[in-house]
Amino acid sequence: MRYSFLLLLFGVSFASLAQPAREVRYMTRYAHPQISNYSASFGVGLNAFNGTVSSIGNLDEQNHFLSPMLSLGLGYKASHYIDVLFRASYLRQKSETARGDLPIPGFRSNLLEGVFAIKHSLFPQRDYDEYLRRWNYYGLLGVGVAYFDPVHLSTETSLLADRDASQLALVVPVGLGVDFRLSNFFSMGAEVAYRFTSSDQLDGVDNTTYANSRGSDSYATLGFFVNYRIPRSRFHYREFLRLKDSSK
Structure with a gap:
């Protein structure tokens, strides 16, 4: 009888361990409590221009890519893996040129940019927990003016x-x-991005008029950001559990 009871207990334990973990659906909203769905960010960085006057490979012409960038952003956490962002940025672009066939020695420009973007985790985890996970690697894709x-x-x-x-x-x-999480509400991160544009006039020179045209102008950015999760004014855990159960 004793051995039968031990075998039964072992069988129940084995069966419970063999059960697959509950999968969290891709867009499940209530898989776990979130500190907040909203965030704000501030960023500083550098940018490099690629057009007719100069290209990204010409370090000397662009002051070794020390042209500044400032950025302010707002974010909304749509799921565990996806953030929707709006960013407004200011970029100072300046470049000389070594090309002898251009009518100008170089250009300077103030560029204002507004972008909506999707920020998606590259390594989404089934049991994602924002309280424990320190690092978040992500890809970014957006559109703006x-x-x-x-x-x-x-x-x-x-x-x-x-x-x-x-x-x-x-x-x-x-x-x-x-991104690296510093605390429940603060994180910091680095981001590199390449920005394709629909214009060939960012440097004031029409690419189609001169040889070695590179098509539409573009630019690259390297930014360092501080992110702040805007805390909720209140959080009702019982309500969270009710919504979580109803979303299954």
Whole structure:
């Protein structure tokens, strides 16, 4: 009888261990309590230009890529793996040129950018827990608009004033980044992104007029961000459990 009871107990334990862990659906909203769905961020960084006047490979012409970038952002956590972001950024672009066939020695521009983007974790975990997970590696894809005002590097005159050229361009950023959680509400991270645009006028020079055209202008950014999770005004755990059960 004693051995039968031990065998039965062993069988129950083995059966319970053999049960698969409950899968968390991709967009499950109530898999675990979230500190907040909303966040704010501030970033500083550098940018490098790629167009007719200069390319990303020309370090000397672009002051060794020390052109600054400032960024402010708001985020919404749509699921455990997905954040929806809006970022407004200011970029200072400046470049000389070594090309002898261009009518200008270089350009300087203030670029304002507004972007909506999706930030997706690269290594989503079934049992993701924002309280325990320190590192988050992610990919970024977005779309937005940029305003630019290129001027002559020497005379400070507008390079677009004498022709009918738009100062707006569609921007598509593609990037990779990593966040490190400092506390329940603060994290910091680094992000590198390449921004494709719909314009060839960011440097004030029409690419189609000159040889060695690179098509539409583009630029790369390297940013360092501090993120703050905006805490909820209140959180009712019983209500969370009710919503979690109803979402299964």
